[in-house]
Amino acid sequence: MSSNSLHATPGWLALLPAAVLAVLFLVPFGIMVGVSFAHRAPGGFFEPGFDLTSYARVFTPFVGRVIVTSVTLSAAAATICVALAFPFVVFLTQLGRAAQTVILVFLLAVLSLSEVIIGFSISTLLSQTAGIGNLLVWLGVIDAPQAYTPSLFALLVGLCYLGFPYTVLVLYPPVARIDPELPEAARVMGASPVRIFFTVLLPMLRKPLIGALILVFVFTLGAFLLPQVLGRPVHWTLSVHITDQAIFQSNMPFAAAMAVILLLVSLAMIGVTLLLGGRERGAR
Amino acid sequence: MIISRNRGIKRRRFLSGTAATGLGVLAAPAILRAGTQELTVATYGGFFQDSFDEHIFPDFVEQTGIDVNSVSAPTGEAWLTQLRQAARAGEAPADVSMMAQAPRLRGEQEELWAQLDRSAVPNADNLPDHFVHGYDEDRFYGAGAVSWYITLVTNTEVYPDAPTSWNALWDPENEDRLGLLALASNSFLLEITAKTHFGGDDDILESEEGILEVMETLAELRDNVRLWYRDEGQFQQALESGEIPMGQYYHDVTGLAAADGQPVRSTFPDEGAVLDSGSWVVTRASERLDEAQVFIDYMSQPEIQAKLARYVGTAPTVDRELTDLTNDEFAAVASDDEPILPRYELYVERDDWVSQQWSERVTGG
Numbered sequence: 001m002s003s004n005s006l007h008a009t010p011g012w013l014a015l016l017p018a019a020v021l022a023v024l025f026l027v028p029f030g031i032m033v034g035v036s037f038a039h040r041a042p043g044g045f046f047e048p049g050f051d052l053t054s055y056a057r058v059f060t061p062f063v064g065r066v067i068v069t070s071v072t073l074s075a076a077a078a079t080i081c082v083a084l085a086f087p088f089v090v091f092l093t094q095l096g097r098a099a100q101t102v103i104l105v106f107l108l109a110v111l112s113l114s115e116v117i118i119g120f121s122i123s124t125l126l127s128q129t130a131g132i133g134n135l136l137v138w139l140g141v142i143d144a145p146q147a148y149t150p151s152l153f154a155l156l157v158g159l160c161y162l163g164f165p166y167t168v169l170v171l172y173p174p175v176a177r178i179d180p181e182l183p184e185a186a187r188v189m190g191a192s193p194v195r196i197f198f199t200v201l202l203p204m205l206r207k208p209l210i211g212a213l214i215l216v217f218v219f220t221l222g223a224f225l226l227p228q229v230l231g232r233p234v235h236w237t238l239s240v241h242i243t244d245q246a247i248f249q250s251n252m253p254f255a256a257a258m259a260v261i262l263l264l265v266s267l268a269m270i271g272v273t274l275l276l277g278g279r280e281r282g283a284r
Numbered sequence: 285m286i287i288s289r290n291r292g293i294k295r296r297r298f299l300s301g302t303a304a305t306g307l308g309v310l311a312a313p314a315i316l317r318a319g320t321q322e323l324t325v326a327t328y329g330g331f332f333q334d335s336f337d338e339h340i341f342p343d344f345v346e347q348t349g350i351d352v353n354s355v356s357a358p359t360g361e362a363w364l365t366q367l368r369q370a371a372r373a374g375e376a377p378a379d380v381s382m383m384a385q386a387p388r389l390r391g392e393q394e395e396l397w398a399q400l401d402r403s404a405v406p407n408a409d410n411l412p413d414h415f416v417h418g419y420d421e422d423r424f425y426g427a428g429a430v431s432w433y434i435t436l437v438t439n440t441e442v443y444p445d446a447p448t449s450w451n452a453l454w455d456p457e458n459e460d461r462l463g464l465l466a467l468a469s470n471s472f473l474l475e476i477t478a479k480t481h482f483g484g485d486d487d488i489l490e491s492e493e494g495i496l497e498v499m500e501t502l503a504e505l506r507d508n509v510r511l512w513y514r515d516e517g518q519f520q521q522a523l524e525s526g527e528i529p530m531g532q533y534y535h536d537v538t539g540l541a542a543a544d545g546q547p548v549r550s551t552f553p554d555e556g557a558v559l560d561s562g563s564w565v566v567t568r569a570s571e572r573l574d575e576a577q578v579f580i581d582y583m584s585q586p587e588i589q590a591k592l593a594r595y596v597g598t599a600p601t602v603d604r605e606l607t608d609l610t611n612d613e614f615a616a617v618a619s620d621d622e623p624i625l626p627r628y629e630l631y632v633e634r635d636d637w638v639s640q641q642w643s644e645r646v647t648g649g
Binding site: 062 | 635
């Protein structure tokens with residue numbers, strides 16, 4: 001990345017984060033891979049060894065279906081987040097400085113909410129007894145309040161709530177940096193605002209958009225609480241099953257094997273996204 | 285984290301109508317100082333720990349001169365994992381722990397529990413055999429701590445009349461209205477189904493074919509389940525608001541919520557309620573076996589079991605006749621009807637198989 005002329009920052013400084021990364025990420029990851037091959041002692045814990053039983057359990061139709069569920073949910077959440085956040089950010093950058101700051105600070109504040117708070121708040125908001133159904137009854141839209149949770153809808157609302165601030169924060173800098181003369185030139189040449197959005201802004205921001213998609217995808221793939229609180233069992237993701245195995249069944253090898261597979265699947269998805277998104281990069 | 289076996293979480297109240305025996309409220313700091321000896325005791329956090337700190341430990345410290353350092357433990361399996369890892373490093377995060385039965389049995393298989401001197405725990409004589417734990421006849425390692433019932437609970441506003449049978453769970457009328465525990469090993473729904481639908485006999489759970497048959501019947505109630513909960517607080521709140529007006533839950537906490545004015549009730553069904561329990565065990569890394577023995581002996585006294593029933597709302601582990609509990613006090617925490625006893629060995633011996641079939645056939649799909 002850095003060219004030779006940029007030596008103001010000494011290179012050895014990079015060793016520090018590298019060391020932290022090695023100790024706090026690679027070592028636990030190595031242990032996890034090791035545990036995934038460990039031998040599960042029935043009724044007990046596990047013994048070190050090379051045992052493929054846990055992986056054999058991962059490659060069953062049931063776990064396969066759970067992986068498909070996880071990937072689909074996260075991909076849907078990522079798509080919705082980006083689809084909502086992109087026009088929002090374009091709108092945001094057109095506002096005054098003060099308004100932008102207030103909105104960004106508000107979004108940053110949302111990040112401080114934990115998955116637990118978000119999950120329980122949304123489940124209350126969509127409940128029959130205290131939720132928006134009552135408001136709709138009051139407005140005369142529906143006859144009797146009903147529950148909108150647990151459901152796919154509730155779960156996606158939760159996942160998008162979780163991912164939206166990150167999407168905005170990823171998209172804000174590149175959108176803010178766009179030379180205002182470019183859309184202006186398009187407008188002078190007679191393009192409608194919608195057309196400018198799709199033919200000027202969208203192609204220019206391909207890379208940040210793909211970045212935001214990947215971020216939300218990976219981020220929501222790890223959500224294990226929202227699917228339990230807001231989803232039905234068919235929406236329980238692999239992360240939910242990993243938690244069950246690790247915490248409630250003490251089956252560390254199986255939990256670790258599922259985690260390794262989840263990691264491989266998400267890496268593969270990221271690879272595919274980058275490949276598809278990067279194809280036209282040369283034509284820039 | 286949210287997934288904790290916090291029995292009762294926010295409520296720490298006396299059971300209503302307790303005949304206060306002068307053992308009332310004592311200030312209870314986490315570490316109670318009286319003598320030079322100290323024992324670290326782990327109970328489920330939240331309500332359980334608060335109640336022990338307030339009503340049980342101060343008298344113990346006074347009587348024995350052993351200080352109690354009270355710590356909270358997460359769900360049994362997670363605590364077992366921590367104790368096991370710590371024991372490998374020769375450390376004891378707690379000397380004595382209250383353990384649910386399945387993790388206790390797992391610990392037994394690994395010989396994680398320290399062997400204790402049975403003669404130093406004479407009060408264990410008060411306990412029935414199934415609450416006196418040993419590796420074999422001569423190698424004693426633990427004793428029953430408290431029992432609690434899992435019953436059929438309902439919101440009284442949604443259900444003016446109490447249901448009488450576990451069959452209510454299968455009633456098509458109750459579509460999308462139930463909250464059930466999410467795991468085979470903590471819901472004991474297999475035992476409940478066997479008792480309710482297979483002639484009151486749970487022998488069917490002896491074989492894998494039998495278990496699958498029971499799971500098939502259990503899966504028939506799937507459309508009625510709105511929430512498979514892992515966290516107690518999640519269900520309790522929904523039960524109180526009427527959002528999820530029926531389900532299985534803990535008798536003690538439901539009673540406390542009702543005493544607190546919440547529109548909830550706990551019913552002992554005709555087929556019996558599930559009688560679950562926790563036991564005191566000592567990690568083998570502990571160096572305070574003598575103090576631990578004194579503690580377990582103290583806790584096994586009928587008076588203390590009665591006190592637990594009054595202040596913590598648990599069912600006594602000793603025979604009712606040994607305690608001075610009145611009929612009302614006993615009825616508030618337990619029932620004379622034959623309970624459904626969990627088949628813990630099922631979740632130890634066939635653990636992985638049961639959990640896999642459970643996720644595929646009962647909750648999943």
